[in-house]
Amino acid sequence: MAERSLLNQLVDAFRCLPGVGPKSAQRMAFHLLDRNREGGRHLASVLAAAMERIKHCKRCRTLSEHELCGLCANPSRDGSLLCVIEHPSEIVAIEQATDFRGLYFMLGGRLSPLDGIGPEELGLNLLDERLKEGEIKELILAISPTVEGSATSHYIADIASRYQVRTTRIAHGVPLGGELEYVDGGTLAHAFAGRQSVEN
């Protein structure tokens, strides 16, 4: 076999998936070839279509195959609440777990000047325009409280204060049912620093 065989190319191509090493990639290739060609054909065609057609919503920047994503286009969502998130997958998690009925704004990362990620890259000019429109009453920041995340939150809160929009951030702390001894040190320190008074 002088040239690379198609089978080896397929095994290598599966390696682009997260968490897939050489053994899993080989297992995937053989599984589809041996037992599920129809599934493999379907995956190939949906994958090709998705890579071409899924772009970013022009209003909230999340992934969408339409100009306006399903959430932004939905008139029954509460346009006075805007939740700022880092990645599209977080919308799925919030929609499944909470009763949040507002809209979202997807940053796609955190401010990190050294990596060339500035306000432009996160679409903060777009967010500025959204806030200027005046419809938004509360901006909810669901950004992880790392150094870069905090800097991003501060930057966004600054913009919001210019338009007198109330800014909140979701609570970070010990997860419900989390055993204190197994919670990581950073979270525990954060939970102590952010302790709240108990009201009777």
Add this chain to the structure above:
Amino acid sequence: MAERSLLNQLVDAFRCLPGVGPKSAQRMAFHLLDRNREGGRHLASVLAAAMERIKHCKRCRTLSEHELCGLCANPSRDGSLLCVIEHPSEIVAIEQATDFRGLYFMLGGRLSPLDGIGPEELGLNLLDERLKEGEIKELILAISPTVEGSATSHYIADIASRYQVRTTRIAHGVPLGGELEYVDGGTLAHAFAGRQSVEN
């Protein structure tokens, strides 16, 4: 979102891969869309090509994009040794770990009349013809020693004996470095039943 979105279709399509549940499928979809569209496009095109073009070698029945697989077409392989295996992935394992330089014959399963898998489905008529040609001097069975696997081995050994071809099977037993207390009962019982005399 009345119709199923392309994103949801993509997440579902990834579920056809072995070991991929809803969370991993979502992670794969977002990873490719967010960070590696080029890899996703490449996977889609290689996958589509592989599903169409990879067939079975007409001589040894393993997966191959050509009529004759690379091993069968290689004149430097020893045509007097034929190793019978169940699945194409086993060839990769044998080639990597052993110095076997003969050829292979891929069954694609084991005899299981209740599931409609008879000698025809395993290509045993093709194997019969191979043995009849007279080139093969030793048939090495690398079939797992389950009930169905043993029946398959016996069936093949019967055919081989008709053409006076020597049949061997690879050794099954406790793995090298395997702790006896952690080896499964079936393997241990097999290792005891198949004990060999020690020669000084």
